[in-house]
Amino acid sequence: MISLEWRDGVFRFLDQTKLPHQEVYVETDDYRIVGEAIRKLEIRGAPAIGVAAAFGLVLAAHAKHIESVRALNEEFYAAMNFLSQTRPTAVNLFLALERMRRTLDQNARADLSNLRRILLAEAKAIQQEDIDACMRIGEFGSSLITLPSSILTHCNTGALATAGTGTAQSVITTAAKQGNVVRVFADETRPLFQGARLTAWELMKAGIDVTLITDGTAGLLMQKREVDLVIVGADRIAANGDTANKIGTYVLAVLARQHGVPFYVAAPTTTIDVNTRSGKNIPIEERSPRDVTHIGDMRIAAPGVSVFAPAFDVTPNDFITAIVTEVGVLRPPFLEAIAALKKGEPNSPPKDQIPSRQRVL
Amino acid sequence: MISLEWRDGVFRFLDQTKLPHQEVYVETDDYRIVGEAIRKLEIRGAPAIGVAAAFGLVLAAHAKHIESVRALNEEFYAAMNFLSQTRPTAVNLFLALERMRRTLDQNARADLSNLRRILLAEAKAIQQEDIDACMRIGEFGSSLITLPSSILTHCNTGALATAGTGTAQSVITTAAKQGNVVRVFADETRPLFQGARLTAWELMKAGIDVTLITDGTAGLLMQKREVDLVIVGADRIAANGDTANKIGTYVLAVLARQHGVPFYVAAPTTTIDVNTRSGKNIPIEERSPRDVTHIGDMRIAAPGVSVFAPAFDVTPNDFITAIVTEVGVLRPPFLEAIAALKKGEPNSPPKDQIPSRQRVL
Numbered sequence: 140m141i142s143l144e145w146r147d148g149v150f151r152f153l154d155q156t157k158l159p160h161q162e163v164y165v166e167t168d169d170y171r172i173v174g175e176a177i178r179k180l181e182i183r184g185a186p187a188i189g190v191a192a193a194f195g196l197v198l199a200a201h202a203k204h205i206e207s208v209r210a211l212n213e214e215f216y217a218a219m220n221f222l223s224q225t226r227p228t229a230v231n232l233f234l235a236l237e238r239m240r241r242t243l244d245q246n247a248r249a250d251l252s253n254l255r256r257i258l259l260a261e262a263k264a265i266q267q268e269d270i271d272a273c274m275r276i277g278e279f280g281s282s283l284i285t286l287p288s289s290i291l292t293h294c295n296t297g298a299l300a301t302a303g304t305g306t307a308q309s310v311i312t313t314a315a316k317q318g319n320v321v322r323v324f325a326d327e328t329r330p331l332f333q334g335a336r337l338t339a340w341e342l343m344k345a346g347i348d349v350t351l352i353t354d355g356t357a358g359l360l361m362q363k364r365e366v367d368l369v370i371v372g373a374d375r376i377a378a379n380g381d382t383a384n385k386i387g388t389y390v391l392a393v394l395a396r397q398h399g400v401p402f403y404v405a406a407p408t409t410t411i412d413v414n415t416r417s418g419k420n421i422p423i424e425e426r427s428p429r430d431v432t433h434i435g436d437m438r439i440a441a442p443g444v445s446v447f448a449p450a451f452d453v454t455p456n457d458f459i460t461a462i463v464t465e466v467g468v469l470r471p472p473f474l475e476a477i478a479a480l481k482k483g484e485p486n487s488p489p490k491d492q493i494p495s496r497q498r499v500l
Numbered sequence: 501m502i503s504l505e506w507r508d509g510v511f512r513f514l515d516q517t518k519l520p521h522q523e524v525y526v527e528t529d530d531y532r533i534v535g536e537a538i539r540k541l542e543i544r545g546a547p548a549i550g551v552a553a554a555f556g557l558v559l560a561a562h563a564k565h566i567e568s569v570r571a572l573n574e575e576f577y578a579a580m581n582f583l584s585q586t587r588p589t590a591v592n593l594f595l596a597l598e599r600m601r602r603t604l605d606q607n608a609r610a611d612l613s614n615l616r617r618i619l620l621a622e623a624k625a626i627q628q629e630d631i632d633a634c635m636r637i638g639e640f641g642s643s644l645i646t647l648p649s650s651i652l653t654h655c656n657t658g659a660l661a662t663a664g665t666g667t668a669q670s671v672i673t674t675a676a677k678q679g680n681v682v683r684v685f686a687d688e689t690r691p692l693f694q695g696a697r698l699t700a701w702e703l704m705k706a707g708i709d710v711t712l713i714t715d716g717t718a719g720l721l722m723q724k725r726e727v728d729l730v731i732v733g734a735d736r737i738a739a740n741g742d743t744a745n746k747i748g749t750y751v752l753a754v755l756a757r758q759h760g761v762p763f764y765v766a767a768p769t770t771t772i773d774v775n776t777r778s779g780k781n782i783p784i785e786e787r788s789p790r791d792v793t794h795i796g797d798m799r800i801a802a803p804g805v806s807v808f809a810p811a812f813d814v815t816p817n818d819f820i821t822a823i824v825t826e827v828g829v830l831r832p833p834f835l836e837a838i839a840a841l842k843k844g845e846p847n848s849p850p851k852d853q854i855p856s857r858q859r860v861l
Contacts, residue, residue, distance in 0.1 A: 159802040329714040340802035350806045353690040354716045355748020359813040387716025397754045434795045441520040441701035445711045452720040
């Protein structure tokens, strides 16, 4: 399944808010539509947001009314400003925008048509790198799962959340191919039901045995020793390994510690932001109260009730067993592991971290 | 608000599945309607279920076709059988049925009209005892809250769940009258949204500052030190204090321990079942997958997905700071505290346990 793609001058994306009931693809040549889609969660998942934002800038650069490099620059920065204000937590968004801006800067002397070509190539590179990262995350992560296991996951981290096969979900599908997934428990993930709508749908399509649970059911499952490991994605990982992810993730981390269950985070290195020192410095987006009080147009909650609806929580690094990236599996202490990783060349893992079930375990 | 009442030969109840949108009262003289209402959660909350079941037996005894004590007995036992199969976890149901059966037994020589009168009086006594218990639970529980506090609660434990002012919610409303409730965080309580629909509605009506959250948000709130104490109700408390309550309760208990937050259970002594040795012996009801996959008639989840939908989980006794009953506040070790309580006279607390903020603290 391809949830995001560039096709003949047009950006095409699957509207995730309509899943699993309808598979509606939107095609647009307007970056504002892309920005609105990110804001409304029609496109969601930290890596997918980054890729979409990059293509948003490409659309701005290709706007039909542009006839000069100067006009392209103006439109580009207007689009960058617009896109940067869609969602605050996922660092992939800002990283992709900044990378595109740097590409524009570094090619200041190119003519209009070349500049458009270069920007498109850069966005495609960001997309391809995410596809590759997903695959490698799946390989590294599945090396941690050496026995047939029951896995608990939260929110959606699959093809919909990335340009590729996903982060935590890529680990699950790769481990499943190796015969090591007995069952996946998918948290429904209130308020927006990404688990019920997206993860369950994707895993069923992949032929994996998936059982949907409400978010409050994880405790009982762990008591009954039904969960061998927890794996989740990330929206931003701080320099010390503190991880912002969908609200409810921290609850799973506390339960996992209580029950001696490994708790893994899977994310591309683009989700690690060394400029964010710790979880305390990660801005946490608040969503509309309506997300909690209503399901679609149906009101559930008592009219007029106050709501607190953070989209994410932060899991402190000491609750995390390991962080799976496309360049290897990071182990505590994460501050040191992340510093070492960021010094190295991205996308070229040290030899001793190349996937090897024997070696990595 | 009166959610259950006997009125001129008819049992009248508020259909909780329609709240907060519609306040629909159902009047019936058919015990089967009462049983179905319990099964469908139109009547819910362990104490309320007990009271409703008792009146269900009164309805059976008053059935118009009955012309002899023998016919009354037949109808009574048929009704008892029917009502006992509605929901398995709440012990109040079985206790109320058994108490009514004993009353019938003990009055084997009464004539038809006297027997009907006696059974009605017994059901009314069960109801009145619950009303009194709620009030005393509020007094004992509020004695634990001596400073203005932010309180987290789960599911619904108010007037709707009992014949009186509630269990945990009676503690909250009593503490609020004493000026010691800053704010209540109400878990929405998936899958049936009792927190969003019922608790938020009842607390707003009572003029208490209530903030609705999804069940996964409690962890973030505790990290931010926004929760001073957790208080919940119970569907069954075992002899050792292990407590079955709405799914997700155990998650709060683990979070509370992690963050050093007191975790209280409030329930009438009728919810304590000394014949159940520990939580392992409490049968846990599973609800329909549809509760999770649909909201009303609207499908949320991917079609065909497997669902695990336990209605309750069990919080082991060592996670519980205290159990608030109508005869006093029980402290660990609960096995001893409960044994001592069950030896004493119910409803006549030892003098040193009479509500007194100074004494109980």
